[in-house]
Amino acid sequence: MPRPKTRIQLKNSETILEAALDVFSAQGFRGATLDQIAEVAGLSKPNLLYYFPSKEAIHQALLTRLLDTWLDPLREMDANGDPVTEVMAYMRRKLELSRDYPRESRLFAIEILQGAPRMRAAIEGDLTALVAEKARVLTTWMDQGRIARLDPVHLVFSIWALTQHYADFDVQVRAVLGEGHDPYAEAGQFLETLYARLLAH
Amino acid sequence: MPRPKTRIQLKNSETILEAALDVFSAQGFRGATLDQIAEVAGLSKPNLLYYFPSKEAIHQALLTRLLDTWLDPLREMDANGDPVTEVMAYMRRKLELSRDYPRESRLFAIEILQGAPRMRAAIEGDLTALVAEKARVLTTWMDQGRIARLDPVHLVFSIWALTQHYADFDVQVRAVLGEGHDPYAEAGQFLETLYARLLAH
């Protein structure tokens, strides 16, 4: 497989990854087939395997770029900003990620659900380190009495759980809400209230 | 396939479903193989198919019994009880379900994540109806000024999201917390505080 160099190679690699995201996020790794990905991508199956050495490699490429996107909103939480504003803004960014990148959210969720067989290292490394760093920031804010005292790590978990729910359980959310609802708009309202009450004291 | 009648048939059916829960919840439907299930169950592959007509049927049997278990904690929320106590108790029961039945939680999550291909009807029927009923109860409590006014459906979503997170993202939770933590005990504490603040006014 050639490292993407020319414009055409880059473009085809992108097309494949885009199609693969579609299929993997909907069916999981085992459920997805190269035939499906090839069809969505509008390429032949052997042509897929000209750009990537294996199905495994396509999946891996998706996961690698995923984690960074996923952690960016937390990275941006600024120790020098106003505590409540910063936590709220983080929640907002994470909710927008769910709204704008639901396929990525589901790909991530499926991976973790199945025990993170292809992401263990990243979870135990980068992700854990970042949460530890931000937990220290939150603890400082709590020590200064600027937000209510809470377990900082579980506070982060709560933001993950509440925002990702709307992407990962989309089918259920829409079924329960019925017609004429904008799940993410309503979630934004609800979570704003929730964290306002939780962080105040 | 015989409808389970004798004691042996019932016992073997149970053994198969137990093994299937193990494998399906860890690998998803496509990822699971009859070989794996047979091995966990300690039976031969054709013997599995003597008790159930197909892999599909085993999976279906699991899902059917699952939804009831899953909705029971919400069913028990009593319109005549004390509002804050009832919501708290519901959250507790749901968290205990995550702690005691993580495989069921993951089986459910995988199904919904993939668009609920084998559960759509139940989601749109029983589940939606139950949530609608309990949302009315919550709204009444809010009208009476006994809990803070919030979107009742999103309040239910929040309980689902926050409790299921600990089962579904178990690997991530444990990686981030590190050694020497009891995720569910800490979650219980955290969620108690969260809902106390959210529901009060």
Add this chain to the structure above:
DNA sequence: GTCTATACTCTGATAGAC
């Protein structure tokens, strides 16, 4: 009721022409 052997399909990957 349970097993061994096997039929048949699907799917990931390769060969080789163009």
Add this chain to the structure above:
DNA sequence: GTCTATCAGAGTATAGAC
């Protein structure tokens, strides 16, 4: 670089002996 054809292995399901 892309395609057609095809192989090899995995996996669901069945046949039939015991």
